[in-house]
Amino acid sequence: MRVLSAAILVLMMPACTSMLLASASSGEGGVSTDNRSSAQVAADNTISATIRRKFSADSTVSQYAIGIRTIDSNVTLSGTVGSFPARDRAVQIATDTDGVNSVRNQVMVNTNL
The missing domain is CATH 1.20.5 (Single alpha-helices involved in coiled-coils or other helix-helix interfaces)
Known part of the structure; x- marks a missing residue:
């Protein structure tokens, strides 16, 4: 066998x-492959960390696990939140973060959470 x-x-x-x-x-x-320079990777990591810190401090979004991916200063948010205001707040926080060019919102809303 x-x-x-x-x-x-x-x-x-x-x-x-x-x-x-x-x-x-x-x-x-x-x-x-990732063609970003080390400086761009560092800048992207800083943007993601800043957004993550802001999410943690915000009572509307801190309870949710929202994914943050930054490539070339363009942020993609993903995950699931329990309300439309929480989703909108997450997008607003990311948009208002220094260095962000654009925010792609892939956050889903599940009101049963």
């Missing part, structure tokens, strides 16, 4: 590798 399992594994490996390579070359999934 072990020999059969090993043989199946060996036969499946090339198929997995070719799917991974095809995925990476098409731009869908696979391995991605």
